[in-house]
Amino acid sequence: MPAIPWLGTAARASEPAGFVAAERPVAAGAVAVPVRLRASAGSRPAGLRLLPAASVWLWEGARERPEHLAEADAERAAGSEGSPDGGLDLRARLRFVLQPPLGLCLSSGGALEWPHELMPYQVQGVRLLFERERLLLADEMGLGKSVQALAALRLLALRHEVASCLIVTPASLLSQWRVRFAEWAPELRLAVVRGTPAERDGWWRTPAHAHLVGYETLRADAALARGRTWDVIVADEAQRIKSADAAVAMALKSLPHGRVWALTGTPLENRPADVASILELVIPDDPEPGRALRERLAAVQLRRRKAEVLPELPPKIETELVLPMSAEQRTAYDRAERQGLVQLRAEGGAVRITSVLELIVRLKQLCNFDPTTGASAKLADLQDRLTILRETGERSLVFTQFTDDTYGAHAIARGLSAHRPLVLTGAMTLDERARVVDRFRSDARHAVLVLSLRAAGVGLDLQDASYVFHFDRWWNPAVEDQATDRSHRIGQSRPVHAYTYALDDTVEERTAEILREKRLLFDQVVEGAGLRPEGTFSREELLRVAGLRV
Structure with a gap:
C-alpha cells in the first residue's frame, strides 16, 4: 500500500x-x-x-x-x-x-486543501466523527453527511490512526461515493467491490485505505469481508439496516471493527424498531440497553436541520393537491373497489394482509390512470402546471412508485411528451442512470425528469430543479422527503416547491391521513419531543386504507 x-x-x-x-x-x-x-x-x-x-x-x-x-x-x-x-x-x-491542530486542518487556506470550504456545522460534524468512535450522523438530507465522513476519514488516515475503512452504501450510490472520495480524500486509495464473484474476491484482497461496497453485495460477500478487522465502518443510508434479523443487518454487524459511523437523514422509516436496529450497530454493547429509545439516540446522535444551520437555504414549500377523479377513472376505480371488498369480506376474520395490499396497490394504480382510456386527473393537472413552469424556465422532478407503461413512469413521460421528459428507473444500469442525470443537468431542452421513487430517492444531486411532484404516495413520509431533498440541498438557490397528489374519496386520501401521522411520529422520536411505541402500517391501518371496518 x-x-x-x-x-x-x-x-x-x-x-x-x-x-x-x-x-x-x-x-x-x-x-x-x-x-x-x-x-x-x-x-x-x-x-x-x-x-x-x-x-x-x-x-x-x-x-x-x-x-x-x-x-x-x-x-x-x-x-x-x-x-x-x-x-x-x-x-x-x-x-x-x-x-x-484540527482547526488548522479544516480551515480555508489551512494545513490541508479541500474541494471547497467546509461550513461551520460541517466542521463540527467532522470534529465529532474524528473524536468519537461511534456516531449516528443524522443530519437532515442535503447537508453533506458523506463529505463530513470523508473529511474525518482523511484526517484519521493522514495521522495514521486508521488504515482500513469499509464504506457500505446502496448500489446506486457507488459511483457518487467514488467521485466524492477522489475529491475529498485524494491521497487515499479506494477499492470499489463490484462485478462477478471472482472479480469481487480480487477487490476484497486489494490493498487499499478504503473498500466501497453495496449492501446487497456485502450480504453475499460477508465471509470475505470478515477476513479482516476494519478500523472504520461507514454505513451510508443506514436506514437500510432495518431489523435485527435482516440478512444485510446481520452481515454488517458481524464484521470485526473499531469505529462505526452510521449516516442517515431518516433513521425512522417504518417503526422505532428500525432505529433500534441502527443503534445495535452503533452501540452493540450498550451498558444501559433498557434506556428509552430517545435517550439512547441522544447519546450517539448528531442531527442538524437545514433551517437551523443553513438559514440562507431557500425554503421548502410543501403543498397537498387533492383532486377529483376523472369520470373514466371513477368508473374503473369504483368497480375494482367493490369487487375487491367483496372478496376481502368473503375471507371473514381470517382476511389475509397480502390480499389487502393487492387491493390497495390496484386502487392506487387506478388513481394514476384509467387503463382503458389513459385518462388521468393527475396528469391533466401536471400538464397545466408544467406548461406554466416551462414559460418561466423552471425545471421539475416527477416521482412515482410505479415504472410500467400503463400506470407508472413511462406512462407519465408519454403524457408529458411536449416537455421532452427524461426517465430514470431501477431497470437501468448505474451507468445509464448517470447518463440520464448528466443529460438533465446539461441540456435545458429537457425540463422534466420522471423518476422511480425507490431507484432515485437517495443520493442524487438535482438542484437544477426547483419543483418536485409526487405523482403517487409511498408508504411513509421519510422516503418522500428523501426524494424531495434531491432538489432541496446545498447549492439550491431558489425556493423548492413540493407537491403531493391525492384523489378525493380514494385509498390515496386515507393513505395521506396516515402519512401525516407517520410524520408526527418521526418528529417525536428523532427530534426528541417524545416517543410513541408504534410507527408501522399495522393491520388495522391497512384495513382502514382499504375502507374496511375493524
Missing part, C-alpha cells in the same frame, strides 16, 4: 517560495514533514524527517542516502521563521507540522 504523506504545513500560500513539499518516507516508519527552509539552504528539494527514534534527518533529493544532522544544524535548516511560535524548540515545531 502506498505510504501517505503528511500534507500539513505552517507556511501560507501568500508567502514566497522556498518551502518544501511533503516527501514520502524512505525508511520504514518514517514520516515526511514539510518544513520551510532559509533561502541560503539552496533550491534543491529537501524534507525534514522524524524517524521513530525521534532523530532528525535532512534529506535532499539529489542524495541517495539521508544524512544525519546534529540538532543545532537541523535548527538552522528549519529556521524559526514561520513556525507557530518562534520560541518553540525544534521538536515542538515538528509536532505542529506533523499534526497541525
Whole structure:
C-alpha cells in the first residue's frame, strides 16, 4: 500500500517560495514533514524527517542516502521563521507540522486543501466523527453527511490512526461515493467491490485505505469481508439496516471493527424498531440497553436541520393537491373497489394482509390512470402546471412508485411528451442512470425528469430543479422527503416547491391521513419531543386504507 504523506504545513500560500513539499518516507516508519527552509539552504528539494527514534534527518533529493544532522544544524535548516511560535524548540515545531491542530486542518487556506470550504456545522460534524468512535450522523438530507465522513476519514488516515475503512452504501450510490472520495480524500486509495464473484474476491484482497461496497453485495460477500478487522465502518443510508434479523443487518454487524459511523437523514422509516436496529450497530454493547429509545439516540446522535444551520437555504414549500377523479377513472376505480371488498369480506376474520395490499396497490394504480382510456386527473393537472413552469424556465422532478407503461413512469413521460421528459428507473444500469442525470443537468431542452421513487430517492444531486411532484404516495413520509431533498440541498438557490397528489374519496386520501401521522411520529422520536411505541402500517391501518371496518 502506498505510504501517505503528511500534507500539513505552517507556511501560507501568500508567502514566497522556498518551502518544501511533503516527501514520502524512505525508511520504514518514517514520516515526511514539510518544513520551510532559509533561502541560503539552496533550491534543491529537501524534507525534514522524524524517524521513530525521534532523530532528525535532512534529506535532499539529489542524495541517495539521508544524512544525519546534529540538532543545532537541523535548527538552522528549519529556521524559526514561520513556525507557530518562534520560541518553540525544534521538536515542538515538528509536532505542529506533523499534526497541525484540527482547526488548522479544516480551515480555508489551512494545513490541508479541500474541494471547497467546509461550513461551520460541517466542521463540527467532522470534529465529532474524528473524536468519537461511534456516531449516528443524522443530519437532515442535503447537508453533506458523506463529505463530513470523508473529511474525518482523511484526517484519521493522514495521522495514521486508521488504515482500513469499509464504506457500505446502496448500489446506486457507488459511483457518487467514488467521485466524492477522489475529491475529498485524494491521497487515499479506494477499492470499489463490484462485478462477478471472482472479480469481487480480487477487490476484497486489494490493498487499499478504503473498500466501497453495496449492501446487497456485502450480504453475499460477508465471509470475505470478515477476513479482516476494519478500523472504520461507514454505513451510508443506514436506514437500510432495518431489523435485527435482516440478512444485510446481520452481515454488517458481524464484521470485526473499531469505529462505526452510521449516516442517515431518516433513521425512522417504518417503526422505532428500525432505529433500534441502527443503534445495535452503533452501540452493540450498550451498558444501559433498557434506556428509552430517545435517550439512547441522544447519546450517539448528531442531527442538524437545514433551517437551523443553513438559514440562507431557500425554503421548502410543501403543498397537498387533492383532486377529483376523472369520470373514466371513477368508473374503473369504483368497480375494482367493490369487487375487491367483496372478496376481502368473503375471507371473514381470517382476511389475509397480502390480499389487502393487492387491493390497495390496484386502487392506487387506478388513481394514476384509467387503463382503458389513459385518462388521468393527475396528469391533466401536471400538464397545466408544467406548461406554466416551462414559460418561466423552471425545471421539475416527477416521482412515482410505479415504472410500467400503463400506470407508472413511462406512462407519465408519454403524457408529458411536449416537455421532452427524461426517465430514470431501477431497470437501468448505474451507468445509464448517470447518463440520464448528466443529460438533465446539461441540456435545458429537457425540463422534466420522471423518476422511480425507490431507484432515485437517495443520493442524487438535482438542484437544477426547483419543483418536485409526487405523482403517487409511498408508504411513509421519510422516503418522500428523501426524494424531495434531491432538489432541496446545498447549492439550491431558489425556493423548492413540493407537491403531493391525492384523489378525493380514494385509498390515496386515507393513505395521506396516515402519512401525516407517520410524520408526527418521526418528529417525536428523532427530534426528541417524545416517543410513541408504534410507527408501522399495522393491520388495522391497512384495513382502514382499504375502507374496511375493524
